[in-house]
Amino acid sequence: MINNYWHSEKITLPPHPRGFHLVTDSITGALPQIRDVEVGLLHLMLQHTSASLTINENADPSVRKDLESFFNHTVKENTPYFIHTYEGPDDMPAHIKSSLMGCQLTIPVQQGRLALGTWQGIILGEHRDSGGSRSIIATLQGKSGV
Template sequence: MKAWPIWKSVLTNSIWHSETLTLPAQRRGFHLITDDIIAALPQINTLKVGLLHLWLKHTSAGLTINENADPSVRTDLEAWFNHTVKEDTPYFTHTFEGSDDMPAHIKSSLLGCEVTIPIADGKLQLGTWQGIILAEHRDNGGERSIIATLNGCQR
């Protein structure tokens, strides 16, 4: 019974916020987008504790968390994915949009299209060397849309 006032306080301070963020077209590769996400969501600063869920609305790009300091990590990730899933593979039949089309879908499936990041005291709880990365697997992928959903208790 004594827990109810705590839960009541949590419930009255809780928020849900969702919006679609549009990222400009990027060249093929792995791109650090942490600052873009934080700039687009000032509501993060208001949360004492919470979660940020990012959902990429595309099947030929991916989201991941990885190294944010040394860009050679992103270059090496791109090299590994291109080595592992080769274009012009003769048994691919889904090639109407070009030789990078089916490989992009496979790479997207390997990485996935979502990440969830904890929030504490108004900050994403990424590790010192972690960043949010958009993996663009197409030569001409175009703009990318991400649904950002915040849930948490305000400070």
């Protein structure tokens, strides 16, 4: 019997230093229910305006370092025309980086696994020097064979 399946929960990621971090295992570890979904979608919504989510290289950490270098070069701190600087020089640049990268992902689920490519992983972009823990609302939907 195939059943329609819905599951939603909040996943809290521990604080990460500024930069881009592979969090695929943290996400899948918090959602063992993925194994029961034969075909479906996982939607991830990061509940913050100074961090981001993206899918990118999961093997070579230099890609994540290069992403950080690019965004720091492109959106500089202490830009004189920024008005929103109440929380420090990394605050407004973090908001811009989050808007450029986005805070949501939708990933197909097939046969109990995320249908990511061989070299793809879920990346958290932490754009603050001290961003703290980050919350993601994960919504899993699909057809379950259980």
